Amino acid sequence: MLPFINAHPLQKVSQDFRHDILDMIYKNGGHIGGSLSSIDLINTVYFGNLFNFKKDHFVLSAGHLAPSLYVILANAGYFPKKLLDNYSSLDSILQHHVSRDVPGVEYSSGSLGQGLSFACGLALGDSKSKVICLTSDGEHQEGQIWESLLFAKKYKLKNLINIVDFNQFQIDGPVSQIMPLDNLAAKYIQFGWTVTTIDGHNFNQIISTLKVAKKSDYPNCIIAKTTIGKGISFMENNFKYHDVKNLSEALYNQAKSEL
Amino acid sequence: MTNSIRQSFGNTLTKLAKNNKNIFVVNADLKSSLFLNDFAKKFPRRFIECGVAENNAAAVAAGLAQTGKTVFLTSFSCFSPAINWNTIKQSICYNNSNVKIIGSHAGLMSTDLGATHQMLEDLALMRSLPNMEVFSPLDALETEKIIKTVSFSKKPAYIRLVRPPTPNLFDSKFDFTIGKSHILQPGKNVTIIGHGPILEEAFQVQAKLNLDDKYKKISLEIINCSSIKPLDVTTILKSIKKTGHLICLEDHQKNGGLGEAITPLILSNNLSCKFIHLAVDNSFGRSAKTYQELYNYYGIGVDDLLSAVKKYF
Numbered sequence: 001m002l003p004f005i006n007a008h009p010l011q012k013v014s015q016d017f018r019h020d021i022l023d024m025i026y027k028n029g030g031h032i033g034g035s036l037s038s039i040d041l042i043n044t045v046y047f048g049n050l051f052n053f054k055k056d057h058f059v060l061s062a063g064h065l066a067p068s069l070y071v072i073l074a075n076a077g078y079f080p081k082k083l084l085d086n087y088s089s090l091d092s093i094l095q096h097h098v099s100r101d102v103p104g105v106e107y108s109s110g111s112l113g114q115g116l117s118f119a120c121g122l123a124l125g126d127s128k129s130k131v132i133c134l135t136s137d138g139e140h141q142e143g144q145i146w147e148s149l150l151f152a153k154k155y156k157l158k159n160l161i162n163i164v165d166f167n168q169f170q171i172d173g174p175v176s177q178i179m180p181l182d183n184l185a186a187k188y189i190q191f192g193w194t195v196t197t198i199d200g201h202n203f204n205q206i207i208s209t210l211k212v213a214k215k216s217d218y219p220n221c222i223i224a225k226t227t228i229g230k231g232i233s234f235m236e237n238n239f240k241y242h243d244v245k246n247l248s249e250a251l252y253n254q255a256k257s258e259l
Numbered sequence: 260m261t262n263s264i265r266q267s268f269g270n271t272l273t274k275l276a277k278n279n280k281n282i283f284v285v286n287a288d289l290k291s292s293l294f295l296n297d298f299a300k301k302f303p304r305r306f307i308e309c310g311v312a313e314n315n316a317a318a319v320a321a322g323l324a325q326t327g328k329t330v331f332l333t334s335f336s337c338f339s340p341a342i343n344w345n346t347i348k349q350s351i352c353y354n355n356s357n358v359k360i361i362g363s364h365a366g367l368m369s370t371d372l373g374a375t376h377q378m379l380e381d382l383a384l385m386r387s388l389p390n391m392e393v394f395s396p397l398d399a400l401e402t403e404k405i406i407k408t409v410s411f412s413k414k415p416a417y418i419r420l421v422r423p424p425t426p427n428l429f430d431s432k433f434d435f436t437i438g439k440s441h442i443l444q445p446g447k448n449v450t451i452i453g454h455g456p457i458l459e460e461a462f463q464v465q466a467k468l469n470l471d472d473k474y475k476k477i478s479l480e481i482i483n484c485s486s487i488k489p490l491d492v493t494t495i496l497k498s499i500k501k502t503g504h505l506i507c508l509e510d511h512q513k514n515g516g517l518g519e520a521i522t523p524l525i526l527s528n529n530l531s532c533k534f535i536h537l538a539v540d541n542s543f544g545r546s547a548k549t550y551q552e553l554y555n556y557y558g559i560g561v562d563d564l565l566s567a568v569k570k571y572f
Contacts, residue, residue, distance in 0.1 A: 121322020
């Protein structure tokens, strides 16, 4: 990639994080596609000077994106970065799907569709803090998501922000083929939420949208259009890289050189 | 004298919530059935109504608990934990959330409501989850004691309640302690262990034995196993060693019920003991006018227990 001329400072940071994600998944396997699509979003949440996680909350509802969150938390100093090396091993606290045994993690997940409900409970019980939840687009096929949308509207959870990592792919293929979500923004609006659709790799957009969302009078949904496998050409828009085991050395080297 | 277990729940929780401001209810549209109208009226901000959406309710309860609240998740057992088992597994148990799941209308005691509303599998579902404690109160008084006890605990718990008014059996001298069983009647010849109001049958059977010349010397040791998980292994084993004859009686499927929690204790302790499990045997429930009719139909009525005892002698 070309030097980061005129790029947002967080972009360089995200690129370093992508190296960390690639390294940990090359060694241990893992859900790389969504981790690379969501990293700019989680990076901004943690390093965009928008929230204070001594009191605010982050819920990773799409628990398979754990590599993305673990890399962020390690770099934020929650735990030693060397723990990333044997992620998902028997002697590691870093479970394959996100676990609150890991310092900085507030909610253990892996089974989709529950985290947004949990975030609703946090937002209700701690109304003075912000609650940011990250869900995936495919996750919206779970019925429980729609139960939680009704709930957030009823209880006017204006301190709740749901960021949807909208990368358009799930484990078996394109979301549009497996079970289309059609106009997701329209559905959220119909459910009484404030909705903004953004480019999920554009830091200025992510930051400005989160700033607005913090002051909203309604529960907030940010549909972040992202690219699965972002930054590594052969992984981009390729659902075969939803998760990966035993990435070859040649492909690893190619990926490293592209980042 | 009879009293309502679920009314005792609603009244007790409303009383506790007056002093304990951390108590919240997350309800799935069964406020009236659980006698929570008063709670909702007195503490509207601590009464969270989720509608008939038990999965969302379970994870909302877990999120609320994360903010320091003691949350009672209230519904019928045939919906919660039946519909939302995996949400309970992940959001409540794996996250070790301070949520007490109240599953009312358990067992054949739902009577006329039929198979869909007679929850006979709840103990199987809840016993199998790590971090989960499981309680089945004997009567209204023990319900009050259990609700008080769990309100001071930080752990996930499941409390099984029933629909109709039931006989008062719990001795007010006793306290409820997690992991303790009470011997309701000491005896020498047969251990009758069970949970919930069905245990009243054991007293009826003892009365019938007393009137029968052939069996009047037989005394039953009746154990109230309201703490199903953790189990009071010491009390149970001591009684089995003494009597050598065990009958487990429960308004639940055999599969996954209390009987299946006790049999491994017998085997792993090399005890020699006769065992009969009186429970619903791999069947769905059905409607009837009284639960006693259903107990007879499914082979867990008073006469079934009496015959089981007589089989031993």
